[in-house]
Amino acid sequence: MNPLRFHNTLAGKIEDFKTIRPAEVGMYTCGPTVYDYAHIGNFRAFVFEDLLRRFLEFRGFKVRHVMNLTDVDDKTLAGARREGKPLAEFTEKYTQAFQEDLDTLNILRPNHPAEQPRATREIPAMIQLIERLLKKDRAYVSEGSVYYRVSSFPGYGKLSRKNLEQNIKGARVDVDEYDKEEGADFALWKKAKEGEPAWDSPWGKGRPGWHLECSAMSMKYLGETFDIHAGGEDLIFPHHENEIAQSEGATGVPFVRTWMHCRFLLVDGEKMSKSKGNFYTLRDLLAKGYDPMAIRYALLSTHYRQPLNFTLEGLKAARESLERLDHFYARLTDPLMKTRSEKGGATRRVALTKIFEEGLIRFDEALSEDLGISEAMAVVFESLREANQQLDRGGLTGEDSSACRGIVEKIDSVLGLGIADNLKPSPAVLKLMKEREEARRKKDFQGSDDARKRIEQLGWSVKDGRPGEPSQLKRKKRVWEKE
Numbered sequence: 326m327n328p329l330r331f332h333n334t335l336a337g338k339i340e341d342f343k344t345i346r347p348a349e350v351g352m353y354t355c356g357p358t359v360y361d362y363a364h365i366g367n368f369r370a371f372v373f374e375d376l377l378r379r380f381l382e383f384r385g386f387k388v389r390h391v392m393n394l395t396d397v398d399d400k401t402l403a404g405a406r407r408e409g410k411p412l413a414e415f416t417e418k419y420t421q422a423f424q425e426d427l428d429t430l431n432i433l434r435p436n437h438p439a440e441q442p443r444a445t446r447e448i449p450a451m452i453q454l455i456e457r458l459l460k461k462d463r464a465y466v467s468e469g470s471v472y473y474r475v476s477s478f479p480g481y482g483k484l485s486r487k488n489l490e491q492n493i494k495g496a497r498v499d500v501d502e503y504d505k506e507e508g509a510d511f512a513l514w515k516k517a518k519e520g521e522p523a524w525d526s527p528w529g530k531g532r533p534g535w536h537l538e539c540s541a542m543s544m545k546y547l548g549e550t551f552d553i554h555a556g557g558e559d560l561i562f563p564h565h566e567n568e569i570a571q572s573e574g575a576t577g578v579p580f581v582r583t584w585m586h587c588r589f590l591l592v593d594g595e596k597m598s599k600s601k602g603n604f605y606t607l608r609d610l611l612a613k614g615y616d617p618m619a620i621r622y623a624l625l626s627t628h629y630r631q632p633l634n635f636t637l638e639g640l641k642a643a644r645e646s647l648e649r650l651d652h653f654y655a656r657l658t659d660p661l662m663k664t665r666s667e668k669g670g671a672t673r674r675v676a677l678t679k680i681f682e683e684g685l686i687r688f689d690e691a692l693s694e695d696l697g698i699s700e701a702m703a704v705v706f707e708s709l710r711e712a713n714q715q716l717d718r719g720g721l722t723g724e725d726s727s728a729c730r731g732i733v734e735k736i737d738s739v740l741g742l743g744i745a746d747n748l749k750p751s752p753a754v755l756k757l758m759k760e761r762e763e764a765r766r767k768k769d770f771q772g773s774d775d776a777r778k779r780i781e782q783l784g785w786s787v788k789d790g791r792p793g794e795p796s797q798l799k800r801k802k803r804v805w806e807k808e
């Protein structure tokens with residue numbers, strides 16, 4: 326098998342990927358700030374990370390994947406205040422929504438620890454980390470807040486290649502951080518403001534800084550040195566630079582082996598923003614009727630180190646590609662196809678299975694080189710074209726069918742597009758089904774209809790049985806089946 330090579334932001338180049346422990350990968354990906362529904366830019370990052378994880382698992386690694394939830398910061402506090410809700414209640418709504426969205430896009434849920442760690446529940450680990458930094462004189466207390474002393478860490482700037490003197494020292498000073506020694510210093514612990522949720526600490530009531538949250542949670546669950554840390558390119562500076570300063574400043578050992586960052590998603594060539602009207606949450610697109618797997622396809626199919634230009638045209642093209650994949654898989658499983666070609670199938674069997682065996686090797690090769698998704702998809706469609714030609718000549722035996730299906734399923738375990746019809750209804754879909762049954766029982770037709778619509782948006786359709794029988798869920802067929 327090809328060695329794995331990934332682009333490491335820290336090295337500034339593509340490197341051989343070597344894990345700390347054989348056959349195991351510890352991976353931390355910065356999670357969402359749960360103050361609103363996540364937008365498709367966020368999902369570009371999460372889908373890239375999902376491809377990375379699925380590919381590592383395909384290659385036989387046991388991946389411990391940690392993704393935090395940032396449930397306290399300026400944005401969450403402002404949101405809770407605006408809605409007049411306790412912080413935890415406010416963030417719970419968006420946490421649930423985020424997890425539903427992961428399922429909708431068939432993004433594997435982070436698997437370590439069992440529940441995604443939330444900043445507000447990990448305060449003790451954060452306080453401990455601050456104490457270590459204070460002991461090493463890398464931090465100082467000032468008027469109830471604690472700051473990181475950037476000038477104490479000689480490696481500062483190594484990830485973002487920023488020059489401390491020129492770029493960092495003159496950095497903007499946050500209005501509420503006037504008590505810092507230097508402009509580049511950043512808050513590890515912020516003194517509580519009147520009326521804000523706050524936690525006890527040796528420095529008085531307050532809350533953790535965002536950068537500190539990720540250092541503390543990643544090291545708690547993955548150890549002081551771990552394999553992969555990933556996120557969008559906006560996180561390189563200052564977030565990840567500060568994480569390195571905090572973690573290495575406290576432990577004295579390298580924090581992360583491989584840093585991976587995806588470029589930003591743009592909409593119609595422009596930065597997404599609410600004021601420009603080109604801002605989409607996943608839910609906005611579902612409400613417009615786009616298939617979740619077409620959205621996944623569109624997010625997945627541009628190489629992660631290329632900017633992704635998201636357009637509604639592109640979504641249509643994504644759906645067409647998916648339809649081709651679906652159609653092909655259906656041909657492989659079509660019993661008529663098989664009986665028609667039982668005669669003289671032996672020579673063809675070799676050919677068809679061989680096309681896919683070779684395809685799988687090349688698919689793996691493409692992804693091994695820094696997740697080369699464009700080449701990998703090209704291989705898939707090339708194999709498909711060749712195989713379709715074989716099938717047109719009428720060649721499919723039972724053995725062919727199952728060997729090829731097995732390979733397509735393997736490919737789809739990496740792409741996660743549900744080609745092999747292996748998608749299970751997500752907990753969100755099952756919950757809506759329950760709500761719908763309940764509404765039907767109460768003869769609440771509007772409620773039942775609303776639930777059905779939501780279920781359809783999530784890519785499933787409902788078939789009602791006879792009175793008294795439960796309704797059936799079916800994966801909504803993509804368009805080619807309707808024709």
Ligand code: AMP
Pocket residue numbers: 355356357358365366367368369370371555556557558559560587588589590591597
């Ligand atoms: P946030 O909730 O803002 O902390 O972001 C969660 C993740 O989404 C991070 O990995 C960000 O880097 C990433 N992200 C935010 N906006 C975009 C975008 N337009 N394109 C790609 N990734 C993004």
Ligand code: ZN
Pocket residue numbers: 354355356539564
């Ligand atoms: Zn982070």
